[in-house]
Amino acid sequence: MVQTNSVVGDLDGNVERIRSVLDQVDGCDLAVFPEMTVAGYPLEDLVLKPGFVTDCRSAVEVVAGSSGSCALVIGFPDGAPKGSASGGVQNAAAVCHEGGLVGVYHKRALPNYDVFDEARHFVSGVEPLQLYEIGGIRVGFVVCEDLWVADGPVGGLVEGGAELLVAINGSPFHRGMLAEREAVVVATAASSGVPVVYVNLVGGQDELVFDGGSMVADPAGQIIARAPRFDEAVVIVDIDVTHVPVAETGLPVIGVSDKVDRPDHVVATPLDPLDPLAELYGALVTATRDYVTKSGFTDICLGLSGGIDSALVATIAADALGPDHVHGVLMPSRYSSGHSVSDATELATTLGIDHRTIHIEDAHASLVGLLEGSLGTVPTGPTDENLQARIRGVLLMAHANSLGWLVLTTGNKSESAVGYSTLYGDTAGAFAVIKDIYKLTVYELARWRNAQIDGPVIPEGIISKPPSAELRPDQRDDQSLPPYEVLDPMLEAYIEGDLTRAELVADGFDGEMVDRITQLVDAAEFKRRQTPPGTRVSRKGFGRDRRLPVVNRYSG
């Protein structure tokens, strides 16, 4: 199982990534790579570019040319773009061996829900099924969704004589997803009576993070090998395969390689599963690292307010990129409390990151003066609160522009949901690290991180003080929002659960609060449409998962 971190569009780099592990799989019968290995995933509308698909085919031929006695299975887009005369692109698995392309399987089940748009980009495979005899074993290949659908190709492959099933996957992380995946892999192995090899992509791509966690299940329903989460890995495992006699109704079999005697049985080292917060933290670190580095950057900056959100994001960034590559900017205003500055400074010191302080008072006064001249009055209320947040956004972006950094934003999902943010202010930046993390989970992650061996890193004062935006005197989140213990579950029921207001009330939420909060969520759609991408870790993040109109009067 070769769990790689392919980069979208980096065909040369992805080919090199494949070739660089060939030494390690030398002597194996089969090396299985993830879905879209040579292209990266998801490709989105790159697939509609005919020249891109042609280039991917060439990349596959380079890989095939490098293959030896170990058969390689790699993913790629195959065909001509949809709508063209030749019928469309397919999501394909290529089988390479001894310098050549032995065969290609085309994904049949195309997911077109949640974050997936495969019906836009691909056409389903329709060719008759076939098997490949590799190391003397008849192997059936499928791609990702094929394994999840009731009427997929698995039944046909097994009835047709497959002795081993191999699935290549680009299955993104969300909380609880590994257990769902394992259940499907185990059930497939148990019901079909043949072992299942499941190889998943790893790494971040825009809003998605792929968690790896490749595995092998045996027909008894045991997971006999696991690859690490969130890291590239080559995991070698010998699989005991029960020989199945060739049936009369057998599928055509492409001969690839004969059985090789293997006196030494390789048993993969079992890995402890990650606890849910470790897994979640790992997802955020991986996604942040990959967004920054795959974009060609090394360093980030962020505003340090002294609050919990920016503290957690700074910590994630330091873990992802190294503290030397993280730059904190403290930007106190007349409303910032003394402890905010001292808490932020303490955090920066503990993390060992560069930090600087810019008092925004001068710029604030200057802009207020200009506005007073135009508006005839000094701006107050939300106008003035937004002004402070936007000055900070301008200063951070100027640092990024001047020093070649990316800006990370620090808003959480609770805030993003109700629109408690300033567009072009605290939402300004390249990547929104915790945009899919509700506030209560922000606290859980901070406490979890502090409990690690090198902790605590986040000062207790930051965790224990009441949350505040500090944009007016003595402001506190709970002056305008219900406590997060009430708010977060309501938001989850409305967003992830797609409940209407009436259904929320029926579920026991207070009617007046439901009206107010759902109105806030609906009205903030225009803001979310202009915020940066950020890691999706829930079943329904804001972004590719939840595509609502901006102009939308439905209030049900």
Next chain:
Amino acid sequence: MVQTNSVVGDLDGNVERIRSVLDQVDGCDLAVFPEMTVAGYPLEDLVLKPGFVTDCRSAVEVVAGSSGSCALVIGFPDGAPKGSASGGVQNAAAVCHEGGLVGVYHKRALPNYDVFDEARHFVSGVEPLQLYEIGGIRVGFVVCEDLWVADGPVGGLVEGGAELLVAINGSPFHRGMLAEREAVVVATAASSGVPVVYVNLVGGQDELVFDGGSMVADPAGQIIARAPRFDEAVVIVDIDVTHVPVAETGLPVIGVSDKVDRPDHVVATPLDPLDPLAELYGALVTATRDYVTKSGFTDICLGLSGGIDSALVATIAADALGPDHVHGVLMPSRYSSGHSVSDATELATTLGIDHRTIHIEDAHASLVGLLEGSLGTVPTGPTDENLQARIRGVLLMAHANSLGWLVLTTGNKSESAVGYSTLYGDTAGAFAVIKDIYKLTVYELARWRNAQIDGPVIPEGIISKPPSAELRPDQRDDQSLPPYEVLDPMLEAYIEGDLTRAELVADGFDGEMVDRITQLVDAAEFKRRQTPPGTRVSRKGFGRDRRLPVVNRYSG
């Protein structure tokens, strides 16, 4: 033909819109409304909310209850959300008559390309076809895409005895689309031998604008009635229908209403088609008006730089909302030329819009001072240029926040393509009016608008001077970009044409320039992802049409 401007999610309003025209169609046999009449279109993930679909069904029942002897055909989402036990939502047409729901047709062909995602939201209709006898005529109904596909339901309806075909549509505008639509409608009528009634939605919805232009084609291939573009309308037309004997293989027919003698034959007034620039200008005005008003706003503000882009947007806004609702803000810096201020002032005066001037020098100096303290040097180059643009963005947003206005942005497609804009600066705002208009077309539209009866409105100086961002001394667009006569066609070939660099060079574009410009386009994807929605008027706009990854190393 009842061409309505439904509002997404406004079920009560849409029902009222339908009921308000019932007086006008009294005495007709059939009133045809657009696709998704009661719900608005496109609904995007609203369709995934079970309660919403239930509410739409109730709205249809209210309309049905209001129906009389004139049968009504209205569009709505029918069923239960996809993935649920009951199988999914369908894009439906309801036939209502004499207080009841007589029948429902479910769209079979679901577009899932360009701006359409119907495979995400709907399942295809699979029920056997049927006809409705209305006014003694056997009528077959289809929905939009059904008419465009070779293996759609039209053949079955006609073979089964349809004497009239009726299509309800939500077909968005792009340049040249009306001719494509007419060709399909005419070809369907001619090849099937029965008249075709085509009713289209009108109005703006987020990035899309629906242009109406409903029509009737007779079997001779003539368009015998046309509804206006971009306006709501009720167009009454008598259609001569040739009686077709019932075939042995006829479809089931639901009896709705009998033939009524009509001594007076109503002939729709023929409308002159719009010239291409009038049509395009109409699309921009409609989209702007609807985005602002459907969002619940009345007034907009925008920065007036003295350049052609902001001049055109101000003019469109004045035409869309009335000059009293448009507020121009001049924000000169040390680099603004004298003619910029005088040109912008002359424009505002001619348009009759409110305008004010804010010199940004103080705020600029103040922010430069803060940055110098942190960076150890005065910001220069792009950092300083962006700083000026962002100060303007902050000032405009403060006006919008304080006075309850929306900000319109003024960037064109050429700029958006190559990233010649400042994120959170000139891209900050609610709606990007001309984001899908290349610079050369900006000039064409300005000249066209000046040639109208109330023109000229845009000062000639604005049209004739060389374009400049005025963010450094003597800056001009052609210092860093090729002339727009070269740039725009290359961008169109790369963006709309999906050509690779090699293909562009093969088409005669200069290789070095291709490399530079395509790199700029690719690198600006992160900016476009955070810019506001704006009207799509081309075959491939930035937005729903062109969904590229942000992290993307493909440079082919």
